[in-house]
Amino acid sequence: DSGVTQTPKHLITATGQRVTLRCSPRSGDLSVYWYQQSLDQGLQFLIQYYNGEERAKGNILERFSAQQFPDLHSELNLSSLELGDSALYFCASSVVGKNIQYFGAGTRLSVL
Amino acid sequence: QKEVEQDPGPLSVPEGAIVSLNCTYSNSAFQYFMWYRQYSRKGPELLMYTYSSGNKEDGRFTAQVDKSSKYISLFIRDSQPSDSATYLCAMRDAGAGDSGGGADGLTFGKGTHLIIQP
Numbered sequence: 001d002s003g004v005t006q007t008p009k010h011l012i013t014a015t016g017q018r019v020t021l022r023c024s025p026r027s028g029d030l031s032v033y034w035y036q037q038s039l040d041q042g043l044q045f046l047i048q049y050y051n052g053e054e055r056a057k058g059n060i061l062e063r064f065s066a067q068q069f070p071d072l073h074s075e076l077n078l079s080s081l082e083l084g085d086s087a088l089y090f091c092a093s094s095v096v097g098k099n100i101q102y103f104g105a106g107t108r109l110s111v112l
Numbered sequence: 113q114k115e116v117e118q119d120p121g122p123l124s125v126p127e128g129a130i131v132s133l134n135c136t137y138s139n140s141a142f143q144y145f146m147w148y149r150q151y152s153r154k155g156p157e158l159l160m161y162t163y164s165s166g167n168k169e170d171g172r173f174t175a176q177v178d179k180s181s182k183y184i185s186l187f188i189r190d191s192q193p194s195d196s197a198t199y200l201c202a203m204r205d206a207g208a209g210d211s212g213g214g215a216d217g218l219t220f221g222k223g224t225h226l227i228i229q230p
Contacts, residue, residue, distance in 0.1 A: 002155065004155075031216070033216075033217060035218075042200075042220055042221070042222035043156070043200060043202075043220040043222075045217030046217075047217075048216065048217055055216075056216065090155055090156070100146075100161055101158070101216075101218060102158065103148075103155035103156045103157070105154060105155045106154075106155050108153075
């Protein structure tokens with residue numbers, strides 16, 4: 001167990017809908033990262049938050065957004081969902097001073 | 113050309129064999145190199161973390177980085193059926209170094225599916 005908690009484990013929804021994925025980082029970790037894993041693209045970095053502030057953006061679509069709350073948990077919001085958004089979404093966290101990223105078990109999103 | 117290339121496999125070897133997994137990359141700014149193991153329907157688990165060129169050993173695992181060739185390897189000795197998984201290489205540039213708060217998103221290879229036959 002990495003200590004990173006993601007909910008829900010599975011999410012099934014329809015095209016055009018909006019969903020929210022939740023991540024609780026390891027105790028003491030200030031950085032949270034979101035990744036998307038699909039069969040064709042592999043594991044791709046979406047966005048990073050550090051202590052409540054956005055720090056870096058990767059290949060994140062404009063329909064997607066994230067935030068990190070004062071208790072350091074983070075949420076990834078996906079809107080206007082398309083079939084191609086079906087993927088595994090992972091959250092990772094790291095501690096200040098050591099950028100080793102520990103991954104959660106992921107949320108499997110199916111858009112029908 | 114993708115930034116990180118990794119043979120997807122599958123790579124099938126008998127139990128006890130030495131396994132060699134490799135990645136090549138094109139971005140010379142990459143400084144930190146990692147290997148993750150991912151079992152089916154699970155999150156990636158960090159195996160090895162190295163900085164710049166050189167070797168690092170941890171139990172049955174050895175990671176090698178050759179920055180001049182932009183080539184990294186993971187060797188698994190005395191492979192076991194429990195090593196059957198997908199192995200992902202990952203890397204990032206110096207960014208903010210090892211401090212938190214920098215732009216530290218990882219760039220991953222697509223993973224090699226490894227099968228250890230009992």
